[in-house]
Amino acid sequence: MVYFVKALAKLRQAERRAREAERLAYLGSLAGGLAHEIKNPLSTLHMNLQLLDEDLRKSESKHARRDLSRIAVLRGEVRRLEEVLEDFLRYARRHQLELKKQNVNDILDEVLDFMTPEASQGGVRISRGFAPGLQSALVDAGRLKQAFLNIVINARQAMPDGGELIVHTRNVPNGVQIEFIDTGTGISDEDLPHIWDVYFSSKQTGTGLGLPTARRIIEEHEGTIRVDTEVGKGTCFTVFLPTKESKNDT
Ligand SMILES: Nc1ncnc2c1ncn2[C@@H]1O[C@H](COP(=O)(O)OP(=O)(O)OP(=O)(O)O)[C@@H](O)[C@H]1O
Ligand SMILES: [Mg+2]
CATH class of the missing domain: 1.10.287 (Helix Hairpins)
Structure with a gap:
């Protein structure tokens, strides 16, 4: 049953x-x-x-x-x-993924290195808890970088008065898991059902394409993304990327 x-x-x-x-x-x-x-x-x-x-x-x-x-x-x-x-x-746009076996830690390193100067200027500390023996995944590094960047930029913007962004990676059955944890504003119950909608933004200058684009890229990799959040405490986006050939078995 x-x-x-x-x-x-x-x-x-x-x-x-x-x-x-x-x-x-x-x-x-x-x-x-x-x-x-x-x-x-x-x-x-x-x-x-x-x-x-x-x-x-x-x-x-x-x-x-x-x-x-x-x-x-x-x-x-x-x-x-x-x-x-x-x-x-x-x-x-439809993209043809250019898949290569890669360590997701390296891709995250690039994204976080890129963000660090601006983040630290704004009082946001970035820490990495990367699994040392992370399995390689078959990914398009360029596309994935875009997805991660969108998530990280959102985290940064959710902490206008500073805070902490922690990025964890770990091996899980059939794949790798990445958590982006911030100590920002959190997402209200009212906004939460809409954050994946194209053109939904709670920001004055936001376009509202960051998360739908990130989700699309992750789903192109047959991965998943979900969110946990608490107003006033922070938000955690959890990404799963499959590493097995039979990717649909997740
Ligand atoms: N880490 C986060 N903390 C708090 N709210 C978030 C976070 N990530 C996303 N959100 C909420 O989800 C909404 C949609 O995010 P999305 O990235 O799609 O658009 P945006 O950031 O508003 O604009 P854009 O990314 O196009 O510049 C945001 O406006 C914000 O309300
Ligand atoms: Mg955004």
Whole structure:
């Protein structure tokens, strides 16, 4: 009976993944077309605004100064649109994973080394509890770095007054587990159901693509990601990456 229930749950999960993959493939191809249509006029705007800006800078008139500040606003908005487009494409594009057997500790080291200067300036201590004999996993290091970076940046942003980010790795059956533990704000009950949604953000300048992108990359590796959190105490994101060839057996 228990076996049957487990098998059914696995089947449902596989079905869900297949549906999601199909949906994302569709979204990806739509996005490609749309992005192409938007990108060219945007770069025309970008270029012409720059030319206008250069022309107006040569003039001393009051009008020119006023126009310059308007152009600055327009250029800022164009830049923002370009960024939104890039973020969306990063999320929606289909990637062919370049898989290699690697030690996840090394990938994490790179991400954390990159974050350390900015984090320590903001009073965030980063500590590593890496398993010395971590099994290698078949991963796309570049893609995985992006996923880890998104999680680590969120942790950093959740600790505006400083705190601690602890990253643990360990061997578990059929894979490796990574925990990202922060002592930040935590996530409210109200926000929690939405954090994986595309474009959900509780931040003023957030796009809301960080976590959906991270999750997508981890699921492309047939891994999982989950969250535990307590308001005022902190948050822990737990990632599982399979190491066995029969990756679906997790
Ligand atoms: N470690 C964390 N601590 C507290 N809240 C978090 C943490 N990680 C994610 N969140 C919550 O989940 C939301 C979604 O995160 P996500 O990374 O997708 O978007 P974002 O960080 O708001 O914007 P972006 O990553 O696109 O710049 C965040 O706005 C925040 O409310
Ligand atoms: Mg984020």
